[in-house]
Amino acid sequence: xxxxxxxxxxxxxxxxxxxxxxxxxxxxxxxxxxxxxxxxxxxxxxxxxxxxxxxxxxxxxxxxxxxxxxxxxxxxxxxxxxxxxxxxxxxxxxxxxxxxxxxxxxxxxxxxxxxxxxxxxxxxxxxxxxxxxxxxxxxxxxxxxxxxxxxxxxxxxxxxxxxxxxxxxxxxxxxxxxxx
Numbered sequence: 001x002x003x004x005x006x007x008x009x010x011x012x013x014x015x016x017x018x019x020x021x022x023x024x025x026x027x028x029x030x031x032x033x034x035x036x037x038x039x040x041x042x043x044x045x046x047x048x049x050x051x052x053x054x055x056x057x058x059x060x061x062x063x064x065x066x067x068x069x070x071x072x073x074x075x076x077x078x079x080x081x082x083x084x085x086x087x088x089x090x091x092x093x094x095x096x097x098x099x100x101x102x103x104x105x106x107x108x109x110x111x112x113x114x115x116x117x118x119x120x121x122x123x124x125x126x127x128x129x130x131x132x133x134x135x136x137x138x139x140x141x142x143x144x145x146x147x148x149x150x151x152x153x154x155x156x157x158x159x160x161x162x163x164x165x166x167x168x169x170x171x172x173x174x175x176x177x178x179x180x
Contacts, residue, residue, distance in 0.1 A: 001148055003054030003065040051075060057082060061152030064092060068161070070143020073102040077143040092147040092159035093168075100142040114142050138163045 009027050016025045031048035033040050040049040051074040054067040064085070068077040077100055084095035099116025110131045113122055122132055135141055144164035150156045158168030 001056070001063060001065040001150060003056060003067045009050075053078060055082070057085070059086075063150045064147055066092070066145055066147035068096075068143045068145030070140070072104060073100075073141065073143045076100075076102050077145065081145070081147075092149050092157075096145055096147060096159050096161040099137070102142055112141060114139065140164065 009030060017023065018025065028048050028050050031040060031050055032042040032046075034042055040046070051071055053074060055065070055078050057064045057066075066078070066081060068074060068081060070077055080098070080100050081095045084090040084098050085092065090098065097116075099114040099118070101111055101113045101117060103111050108131070109129050110133065111125065112133045112135050113125070114137055115134050116137045122134065126132055140163060142163065144161040144166070146161065146166050146168070147159040148156065148168075149159070157170060160166040160168040
């Protein structure tokens, strides 16, 4: 199983392609800050904040590889995907299709919520003091991902987020045994 998130960060990355390499260098260094005292303040032996986090989960022999792109929202979308499967019993496809929320800053109570999140849940969040901005369904604001599942009985399948172009295309087993 492979979980891969390919990203050059902003736009088209750094614009630099090493001669003969066939790939572009990223520009994740843009995520350093010059403000003193921050975890990602530009300094030697430090790394910038980033969100390249392909994921894996496993329980009782069932293995799931997944990746949900989406910049700042990526870690939040991953946590929601895991919770949807582990806590609510969703399939990988249901978890990718479920409504999501995102918080763009550390401060305040403002939260973007996809319209797919049930109104009753939104009501509870509002009663708790969250300031919700309801965003139309299937927006890229909430990332988009793919997942593969491998069960211990040998069944393998994939799931694809309807928020973006992608597909889970199974490879069918051989129907006939070739002659010897």
